[in-house]
Amino acid sequence: MELLKQQVSSVAGRRLMEIYETLFQHFGPQHWWPGETPFEIVVGAILTQNTAWKNVEKAINNLKKANLLTPQALYALPYTYLTQLIRPAGFFNVKAKRLKHFLHFLFEEYKGDLEKMFADDTDSLRKKLLEVPGIGPETADSILLYAGNKPSFVVDAYTRRILFRHNLIPEEADYEEVRNFFMDHLPEDVQLFNEYHALLIALGKNYCRPKPLCENCPLKGI
DNA sequence: GACCAGGCACATC
DNA sequence: GATGTGCATGGT
Numbered sequence: 169m170e171l172l173k174q175q176v177s178s179v180a181g182r183r184l185m186e187i188y189e190t191l192f193q194h195f196g197p198q199h200w201w202p203g204e205t206p207f208e209i210v211v212g213a214i215l216t217q218n219t220a221w222k223n224v225e226k227a228i229n230n231l232k233k234a235n236l237l238t239p240q241a242l243y244a245l246p247y248t249y250l251t252q253l254i255r256p257a258g259f260f261n262v263k264a265k266r267l268k269h270f271l272h273f274l275f276e277e278y279k280g281d282l283e284k285m286f287a288d289d290t291d292s293l294r295k296k297l298l299e300v301p302g303i304g305p306e307t308a309d310s311i312l313l314y315a316g317n318k319p320s321f322v323v324d325a326y327t328r329r330i331l332f333r334h335n336l337i338p339e340e341a342d343y344e345e346v347r348n349f350f351m352d353h354l355p356e357d358v359q360l361f362n363e364y365h366a367l368l369i370a371l372g373k374n375y376c377r378p379k380p381l382c383e384n385c386p387l388k389g390i
Numbered sequence: 391g392a393c394c395a396g397g398c399a400c401a402t403c
Numbered sequence: 404g405a406t407g408t409g410c411a412t413g414g415t
Contacts, residue, residue: 217397223413224396258412262398304398324396369396378394394415402407 172355181353183336186390188360191367194386198366201314203228206282208237209315213307214266215257226256239280243271266302273300286316294320305343313365319358321350322365326372333376334387 169189176185202221203209208228215224230253231237236245251264271280277296278284285293290312297308305323312320323346331337337346354360375385382388 213396216395218395218410219397219412220395220414222395226413256412258395259397259410260412262410266398302398306397310396322396326396365396372396392415395413398410400408403405 172357172360175355176353178353180336180349184350184353187334187387188364188367190386190390191371192363195367195370198363198370200362200366201310203314205237206286206315207239210270210282210311211237211242211267213310213315214270214302215254215263217259217263217266217307219258224257227254230254230256239271239274239282242267243275243280262302269301270303273297282315286318290318290320293318305347309347313358313361317358319351319356319361321347321354321361323347323350324365324369326376327365327368329378330368330371330376330387333380 173185176182201209201212203212211231212224212228215227228237231242234253236242236253242250247264247268250267251260254260254263254267257263273296274280274282274285288296293316294308294312297303297311298305303311309320309322312318313322323343328337328341328346331346331349332339332341337349341349350361350364354364371386375381375387
């Protein structure tokens with residue numbers, strides 16, 4: 169951590185590190201992403217779009233129990249059967265399509281091999297993922313960071329709300345601007361990006377709600 | 391019974 | 404280009 173801090177020169181960077189350390193001391197390590205394999209993480213990243221994680225777990229468990237949580241098995245699985253298995257995660261019709269789109273991409277470009285996919289450099293893989301229908305910026309960055317261990321900062325609704333409330337970004341900042349804010353000011357470190365995003369969610373879930381619970385917020389006063 | 395959840399694509403203005 | 408809307412289940 170001290171080594172990381174030495175790499176931070178800007179005022180914004182020091183502010184981000186201060187927030188990070190405060191959150192880490194308060195919440196502790198988050199052990200993200202909950203998933204046993206890179207492929208499970210990719211599937212989870214698509215299923216969790218605008219959906220509570222608890223519901224995603226049910227869908228993933230259905231796939232696990234059926235021994236279908238591999239690229240080969242899901243690629244071969246009939247669409248209608250897939251929709252039934254992922255039903256608890258909601259939006260099952262669109263998400264089944266999105267999973268199929270990703271699998272098509274994975275098999276066309278990398279013969280179904282996630283390791284080959286992640287052997288691509290981060291920026292060009294990010295561009296390719298964003299061209300897959302159903303994979304937007306947050307899903308792409310989650311896949312890169314949590315499944316591929318690549319340094320791509322993940323931004324979500326909590327992240328923006330928290331940064332806006334702490335006057336670090338304007339309210340109208342778009343996804344890329346918020347992501348660049350982190351990536352321009354923080355050292356490019358996978359573990360830091362991983363933990364930071366997870367800690368922001370912890371803060372968002374517990375304090376930085378649409379109706380803020382600022383009284384006992386760990387960031388109060390810093 | 392509203393409101394929210396670890397988004398994204400597409401229609402319409 | 405900026406807003407609005409559909410997608411669907413399950414927890415609070």
